[in-house]
Amino acid sequence: MFSEVTVCSSCVMDSTDPNISFDADGVCNHCHEAKVKLEQGWFPGDEGRQQLEAISNEIRQHGKGREYDCIIGVSGGVDSSYLLHVAKHEMKLRPLVVHVDAGWNSEIAVKNIEQLVKALDLDLFTYVVNWEEMQDLQLSFLKASVANQDIPQDHSFFAKLYDYAAKNDIKYIINGSNLTSESILPQSWGYDASDLKHILGIHKQFGTKKLKTYPKMNFFMHRVYWPYVKKMKIVRPLNLIDFDKNKAIKFLEENYGWRYYGGKHHESKWTKFFQAYYLPEKFGFDKRKAHLSSMIASAQITREQALAELTKPLYDESELVQDKRYIARKLAITDEEFDNLLSLPNKDYSDYPNQISLLNGLRNVKRIVRK
Ligand SMILES: [Zn+2]
Numbered sequence: 001m002f003s004e005v006t007v008c009s010s011c012v013m014d015s016t017d018p019n020i021s022f023d024a025d026g027v028c029n030h031c032h033e034a035k036v037k038l039e040q041g042w043f044p045g046d047e048g049r050q051q052l053e054a055i056s057n058e059i060r061q062h063g064k065g066r067e068y069d070c071i072i073g074v075s076g077g078v079d080s081s082y083l084l085h086v087a088k089h090e091m092k093l094r095p096l097v098v099h100v101d102a103g104w105n106s107e108i109a110v111k112n113i114e115q116l117v118k119a120l121d122l123d124l125f126t127y128v129v130n131w132e133e134m135q136d137l138q139l140s141f142l143k144a145s146v147a148n149q150d151i152p153q154d155h156s157f158f159a160k161l162y163d164y165a166a167k168n169d170i171k172y173i174i175n176g177s178n179l180t181s182e183s184i185l186p187q188s189w190g191y192d193a194s195d196l197k198h199i200l201g202i203h204k205q206f207g208t209k210k211l212k213t214y215p216k217m218n219f220f221m222h223r224v225y226w227p228y229v230k231k232m233k234i235v236r237p238l239n240l241i242d243f244d245k246n247k248a249i250k251f252l253e254e255n256y257g258w259r260y261y262g263g264k265h266h267e268s269k270w271t272k273f274f275q276a277y278y279l280p281e282k283f284g285f286d287k288r289k290a291h292l293s294s295m296i297a298s299a300q301i302t303r304e305q306a307l308a309e310l311t312k313p314l315y316d317e318s319e320l321v322q323d324k325r326y327i328a329r330k331l332a333i334t335d336e337e338f339d340n341l342l343s344l345p346n347k348d349y350s351d352y353p354n355q356i357s358l359l360n361g362l363r364n365v366k367r368i369v370r371k
Contacts, residue, residue, distance in 0.1 A: 011293035012306045016284045017186035030290075034183040034297035042179045042298065044242035052240040056091040059172045059235070068096040068123075070172035070235075073161040074116075075099070076109025077267040079176035079238065081116055081258060082248040086237050087174055088120045096168060100160045100215070101128045102153045102268075103135075103330070109267035112258050119256050127160050133214045135331055137199070138270075140206035142331075144352060145344040147190055147283050149274045154193035159215035162226055171232055178238035180298040181245050181291060189285045191349035192359060194222055201353030219355055223362055244300055273323050276314040283346060286314070 007014040009026035011034075021029045043051060063069020072087060072095045074080040087093045099113055117124040137152040165173055191198065196218050203211060226232045252258035266272040280286045292306035315323075328338040350356070 008293075010303065011184070011296045012289050012303065012310060013184065013186070013293045014289065016286070016289075017188055019186065019188050030184045030186065030293060031297060034179075034294065037183045038179055038298060042183075042239050048240035048242075052091065052237060055235055055237075055240075056093065059091070059093055062171060063094060066169070067094075068168060068170055069094050070174050071096045071098060071161060071165045071168070071170045072174045072176075073098050073100070073157060074113055074124075075157075075265075075267050076105070076112040076261075077176075077265060078245055078248055078252070078260070079178060079181075081112055081252055081256075082243070083174060083176040083238060084116050084120055084122065085252070085256075086241065088122065090241075091237060093174070095122060095174060096164065096170065097122050097124045098161055098164050099124060099126045100157045101126055102156050102270075103129065103131050104153065104268040104270035106261055106267055106269050106272075108259050108261045112252075112267075115258065116252075116256050125164065127164075127215070129156050129215065130213045132209060133211050136207050136209040137203055137211065137214065139331055139333070139341075140203045142341040143206040143344070144202045145341075145347045146202070146349050146352070147279065147285065147346070148193070148349065149278055150271055151191070151193045151195075151199060153268065153270060155196070155199060155217070156215045158194065158222075159217035162217055162222065162232070163215060165232060166226065166230065171230070173232060173234045175234050175236050176238060177236055178243050179294075180238070180243050180300060181294050183297050184294045185287075185290045189279075189283075189287065189290070191354070192356075195219075195355050195359070198349060198352060198354040205352070219358060245295070246300070269323065269326065273327055277320060277324075278342070280314055282342065286310070288314075 005014045005016060006020075006022065008020075008022065008028035008031060010031045011028065013020060013028050013030050017030075023032070042048075059069050070087070070093050072080070072083060074084060074097055076099075084095070084097065087095050097117055113124065116122075134152065134156070138149075141149050141152055161173065164170075194217065196216055199216075200211075249260050253260070261267050265275060275287050288310060292301065292309055295301045296303055296306055324338065325335065328335050331338070333341070
């Protein structure tokens with residue numbers, strides 16, 4: 001029952017995204033959308049320099065007399081690591097650096113964070129999520145059998161970051177997300193990690209322990225109170241410079257003794273397993289395609305390079321066996337129980353409580369206001 005997969009003629013996205021569409025030249029909707037996004041939001045030249053300088057001045061001005069002028073969340077990955085360098089040396093900021101440890105850090109990631117913070121002389125605050133609660137929530141998501149198994153981890157990262165910002169009266173959140181490597185990501189491949197109703201709904205159905213300290217952010221706090229009442233601002237400097245991932249890796253290695261861990265978001269052992277095994281094996285979604293397509297859209301690699309990259313195996317066989325065993329032990333289940341969870345029938349996020357209508361409603365309101 002192999003169905004034919006149609007691949008875009010310009011990027012490497014294909015019909016494993018059920019909502020993909022192609023124009024008469026075989027170019028997909030993601031390519032067209034990425035082009036608009038990049039035109040509107042990526043400024044690698046002089047305009048970006050000016051914008052970066054203006055926002056840096058604004059942040060420094062606001063930060064006068066305060067211990068920190070902004071906050072940055074770090075994972076030890078390329079984007080957030082390079083962002084620390086930009087914030088300190090190009091923007092001349094005084095960030096509070098926050099790392100949320102949800103239990104899955106690779107040793108390389110921890111080492112990267114330590115080295116950077118030390119070399120840049122920044123204050124690091126690490127928050128460790130209660131493992132018993134985290135474990136219970138991860139198991140709940142596996143039992144729910146939904147595509148986005150990164151929600152428990154991602155939600156805790158953002159919730160804690162905002163929480164620290166609010167507690168320290170910090171208005172500016174400096175974020176490492178960037179259009180040059182993330183302009184393309186099909187909605188059908190995941191679901192919004194900010195939806196607390198979704199998390200609690202799944203946990204209520206499958207969890208066995210109380211989520212007493214797990215970092216949470218609700219819709220009102222995240223979408224209304226922080227941005228509009230507290231006037232917190234998210235700044236994405238990597239969209240205002242000529243950010244090139246491969247060059248950034250080289251720069252970090254040469255200047256900070258930083259080390260690469262082998263794949264996008266593989267700084268977390270869980271995310272590596274989730275992206276390189278769970279998602280492609282179970283749902284047929286290979287996130288490398290979105291990542292590589294984004295880099296084609298921003299002309300950082302060619303389509304041929306991307307296609308060559310995709311012929312590489314997602315996982316090294318022996319590494320997969322090791323990682324699966326590690327994860328099963330960490331989740332306190334047997335190898336067999338883990339396999340059983342992985343082979344449950346696939347579910348959609350909409351099979352569980354969610355706030356998609358509220359999220360879409362807010363998006364529409366914003367669109368109207370902007371017009
Ligand atoms: Zn395309």
